[in-house]
Amino acid sequence: MTLVVLGLDALDPDLVDPDEHPNLALDASRAIDTIDSVAGEPSTHELWPTIITGLRPPEHGLELADGVAWGNPLLEFGSDVADRALPDGFQSRIGAWLLTNTGTDAFRTPATYYAENDLPTVFDGRDALTVGVPNYVTDPDSEDREHQLRRNLGDLFERDPDAVGGHVSSAPREFYEQCLEMLMIRVARTRRGLRSGEYELVFGYTSGLDLVGHVAYEEPRLQERSYEEADAFVGELRADLGADDELLLVSDHGLQDGVHTHEAMVAGTSDRLVADIGSVTGVRAAIEAELDEHDHTPTDPWTGSEVSGRGEQSDVVREQLEDLGYM
Numbered sequence: 001m002t003l004v005v006l007g008l009d010a011l012d013p014d015l016v017d018p019d020e021h022p023n024l025a026l027d028a029s030r031a032i033d034t035i036d037s038v039a040g041e042p043s044t045h046e047l048w049p050t051i052i053t054g055l056r057p058p059e060h061g062l063e064l065a066d067g068v069a070w071g072n073p074l075l076e077f078g079s080d081v082a083d084r085a086l087p088d089g090f091q092s093r094i095g096a097w098l099l100t101n102t103g104t105d106a107f108r109t110p111a112t113y114y115a116e117n118d119l120p121t122v123f124d125g126r127d128a129l130t131v132g133v134p135n136y137v138t139d140p141d142s143e144d145r146e147h148q149l150r151r152n153l154g155d156l157f158e159r160d161p162d163a164v165g166g167h168v169s170s171a172p173r174e175f176y177e178q179c180l181e182m183l184m185i186r187v188a189r190t191r192r193g194l195r196s197g198e199y200e201l202v203f204g205y206t207s208g209l210d211l212v213g214h215v216a217y218e219e220p221r222l223q224e225r226s227y228e229e230a231d232a233f234v235g236e237l238r239a240d241l242g243a244d245d246e247l248l249l250v251s252d253h254g255l256q257d258g259v260h261t262h263e264a265m266v267a268g269t270s271d272r273l274v275a276d277i278g279s280v281t282g283v284r285a286a287i288e289a290e291l292d293e294h295d296h297t298p299t300d301p302w303t304g305s306e307v308s309g310r311g312e313q314s315d316v317v318r319e320q321l322e323d324l325g326y327m
Contacts, residue, residue, distance in 0.1 A: 001200075001242060001244035001245050001246075001295060001296050001297070002194050002197075002201070002242075002246075002296060002298065003202075003245070003247075003291060004190060004193075004194050004203075004204070004241070004245065004246070004247045004248070005201070005202070005203045005204070005247075005248045006187070006190055006204050006205070006206075006234065006237065006247065006248070007048065007051070007133065007205035007249075007250050008024075008206060008209055008230065008234075008249055008251050009205070009206065009207045009208075009209060009210035009252060010207075010209045010210035010213050010252070010254060011024065011230075011249065011251035011254070011264075011265050012254030012255055012263075012265065013029070013030070013031035013254060013263060013265040014031075014256065014263075015227055015254070015256070016029065016265065016267075020227075020228070020231075021227055021228070021230075022231070022235075023232070023238050024230060024231050024249065025267055026238075026249065026267040026268055026269050027270060027271065028267065028268050028275070029249075029266065029267035029268070030265070030266060030267075030274055031263050031264070032264045032265065032277055032278055032279050032282070033278060033279040033280070034047065034253045034264040034280050035047065035057065035279075035281075036262065037063070037064045039064060041253075041259065041262070042252060042253035042260050042262065042264070044107065044134055044210065044253075045062060045063075045064055045107060045134065046062060046063055047252035047253065047264075048107070048133060048134040048135055048252060049062045049109075049134075049136070050280050050281060051252065051280050052121045052122050052123070052133065052136060052283075052284060053114070053120060053121050053122075054120075054122075054281050054283070054284035054285055055119065055281070056281060060114075060117075061117065061119075062113075107134035107135050108135070108137050109135040109136070110140050111123075111136050111137060121284075122203070122283075122284045122287050122288060123201070123203070126200055126201050127200045127298050128199055128201040129193040129198070129199045129201070129202045129203070130203050130204075131190050131193060131202070131203065131204035132146060132147075132186055132189075132204065132205045133203055133204075133205045134205065144185065144189065145181070145182070145185045146182040146186055146206065146207070146208075149178050149182050150211075155170040156171055157175055157211060157214075158170075172218055172219050172222060173222070175211075175215060176226070179208045179209075179211045179212045180208060180212075180226065183208030183209065183226075183230060183233060184208075185206075186204055186206035186208070187204065187206065187233040187234065187236070187237055189204060190202055190204030191236065191237050191240050194240055194245065195240055195301070196301070197298055197299050197300055197301035198298050198300075199298055200297060201287070201291060208226065208230070209223075209226055209227070209230060209255070210255060212226040213226075213256075213258065214258055215258065216258065217258035223255075238269070244295070246270055246273060246294075248267070248269075248273045248274070248286075248287070248290075249265070249266065249267040249268070250264075250265075250283055251264045251265045252264055252280060264280055272290070273286060273290060274286070276289070
């Protein structure tokens, strides 16, 4: 059976009402602690690697530099020049311009980074599917519709250090529609992973709520509606769960009035999924405990028989790659 983890970036515990959003609260939910970056607020770039490894940002090494994730050679060059020559405020503006105008996605660290740096993840040795997890990219040469939409938002979502929350939109309602398309696509892909019956762990992610929240200070109803729609989408995923499947929702921080808040959230179809999670650093341990203590062996939907040996195959492939010097 399958454990499904859905990362809803910026799902805020203060904005989830169990009566209005039963599928976001599930059967058990709680607020959890998060971690601030050097910029003084939680950072997506740093926190999803923390969630999948259980390690704090200085330990896994994927940290912001002056509030900007310099994820490629152009940005790293800009960071180096900025560190030596420019005031901090102007550095932030250069980073904002680069990320707005170069089409750079700051969350595209390949999954090989973790093995190369001896960093354990919740996926190691598991029959696992990942769908869009930030900074854990299994195929750097491919991208889905969420990536495409995010990279081509243009003036629908521009960085502006002087704006509330650091972002502005030329057309908030058009922007909202694109963000909800992103959310819908990622939930749908996560549902397909569950329905395939191939995996013991399916870990999906979407940034839709976060993006909407960053511009909703101009039009608060956008954020309210995004929670209503997210609840409906997660409800469809929940309806796909079999009797022995479980669903865990995870956020990296909250978001209110256009600004990241200092509290994250977890919710689960079983109290045991969330009972021991007090911080983003505890999510990996909770997932592993669930997988180790309860049977989540994949079941082939075509034959009804259990699928076995995939984890062992993964270990063999890893050993071969290590022998060849690739890892």
